[in-house]
Amino acid sequence: MVHSVAVIKNTRERIMAAALDLFAERGVLGTPVTSIEAAAGLSPGSGSFYRHFKDRQELLAAVVEREITRVAKLPVDPSTTDGTRASELAAQLCNDLAFLGELRRLIAILFWERGKAPDVAERVRSLMVERGVELGIAELLLTDPIDVVRADPSAASTVMMCAMVGYFLSMEYFGTPPAEVDPDRFTRTLARLLVRG
Amino acid sequence: MVHSVAVIKNTRERIMAAALDLFAERGVLGTPVTSIEAAAGLSPGSGSFYRHFKDRQELLAAVVEREITRVAKLPVDPSTTDGTRASELAAQLCNDLAFLGELRRLIAILFWERGKAPDVAERVRSLMVERGVELGIAELLLTDPIDVVRADPSAASTVMMCAMVGYFLSMEYFGTPPAEVDPDRFTRTLARLLVRG
DNA sequence: GTCTATACGTGGATAGAC
DNA sequence: GTCTATCCACGTATAGAC
Numbered sequence: 001m002v003h004s005v006a007v008i009k010n011t012r013e014r015i016m017a018a019a020l021d022l023f024a025e026r027g028v029l030g031t032p033v034t035s036i037e038a039a040a041g042l043s044p045g046s047g048s049f050y051r052h053f054k055d056r057q058e059l060l061a062a063v064v065e066r067e068i069t070r071v072a073k074l075p076v077d078p079s080t081t082d083g084t085r086a087s088e089l090a091a092q093l094c095n096d097l098a099f100l101g102e103l104r105r106l107i108a109i110l111f112w113e114r115g116k117a118p119d120v121a122e123r124v125r126s127l128m129v130e131r132g133v134e135l136g137i138a139e140l141l142l143t144d145p146i147d148v149v150r151a152d153p154s155a156a157s158t159v160m161m162c163a164m165v166g167y168f169l170s171m172e173y174f175g176t177p178p179a180e181v182d183p184d185r186f187t188r189t190l191a192r193l194l195v196r197g
Numbered sequence: 198m199v200h201s202v203a204v205i206k207n208t209r210e211r212i213m214a215a216a217l218d219l220f221a222e223r224g225v226l227g228t229p230v231t232s233i234e235a236a237a238g239l240s241p242g243s244g245s246f247y248r249h250f251k252d253r254q255e256l257l258a259a260v261v262e263r264e265i266t267r268v269a270k271l272p273v274d275p276s277t278t279d280g281t282r283a284s285e286l287a288a289q290l291c292n293d294l295a296f297l298g299e300l301r302r303l304i305a306i307l308f309w310e311r312g313k314a315p316d317v318a319e320r321v322r323s324l325m326v327e328r329g330v331e332l333g334i335a336e337l338l339l340t341d342p343i344d345v346v347r348a349d350p351s352a353a354s355t356v357m358m359c360a361m362v363g364y365f366l367s368m369e370y371f372g373t374p375p376a377e378v379d380p381d382r383f384t385r386t387l388a389r390l391l392v393r394g
Numbered sequence: 395g396t397c398t399a400t401a402c403g404t405g406g407a408t409a410g411a412c
Numbered sequence: 413g414t415c416t417a418t419c420c421a422c423g424t425a426t427a428g429a430c
Contacts, residue, residue, distance in 0.1 A: 011395075026311075029226050032423055047425060048396050055425080111308055111370060114223075118372070125371045132375075148389045154376045155386035158364070161375040162383075163356050166363025173308060174322045175315070178329075178358040179351045186359075189352035192345040193390045208413075229405055244407060245414050252406080 024105035027112035221302035224309035
């Protein structure tokens, strides 16, 4: 029974896809429903949007939920987490940078929404931490750690995470890192500060 | 000749002071002129605002300019930059964290304005970099540096700056650092990763 | 399910009295 | 220099035809 399933993605999908980009780019307040309609191929100003969502807030919630789910399901690029050498950690950090790239829109929306959505902030934060710190990296740091890491492993993890987040956000919001250092040099240097070899 | 100078700060000042906070808190788009008037003790909805500024954009420019000037003039808390020991760097980093605190509103406005004000982004960025990296810290790192720092000093500086910025922004936007690490532990650990002793 | 048309509210900005 | 009053643009949201 085929029921002639629509070949073209249905409108609800197109609205969500368009809104994700627009919300990340201009913020929720900065993207009127009219422009969402336009971006979704609907006539701007017609209330066609409202056949699919109650209002902009409901759309926002749906979009964020969907994107969190998508990102959470992304496979954890392994890159051999068994050894302890700096080059392996550097590779792991490169993966983490890519993961932050996937979180880009969510982070942008979060920043636009500032205090307005503490629950979203918390969920995005734990996505970052779980992926970046808990899952593999912490153990990597704990394998034959240097003195500083041994002295306070969670502080060292925090430094690592903050450096990554700071680098990523500098790129996103300043258009460039504090100095002119490319991702490869950055992750390599960070890794060498944290582990032996 | 006293000319009876106004004891109460004049309205233009009050508007700018109010706007700085409101813009940082809710963004420019998120703070109607009416609310600026209210916050400045004027009747909201009266156009009294427009006797002092042409429009909101002009106000924004004035406010940002003024705040950049204020922050740039802040004295560079010295905290003895002569030695090379980790505790001294940590102290310096604590000062830097305080300095980022002074930049708080500018950074917030910058984030709200995203791509809209690349010139402001550049100026805030250089305020950060000049204060944090160029001015004292770079030399500190170069005095009897550890291998990693010697190998690529500007990459190491970048890691340091990014860690600081990442820590600061995590506090501001997530309400907490990636893990529960207070500023003191954070700066101490970061310092120990970067210098001998 | 999308359109045209429209009612309504909020906020930007000006006019003119005081 | 601040007020009241007002105009206008824009965006939200609904009604009803197709």
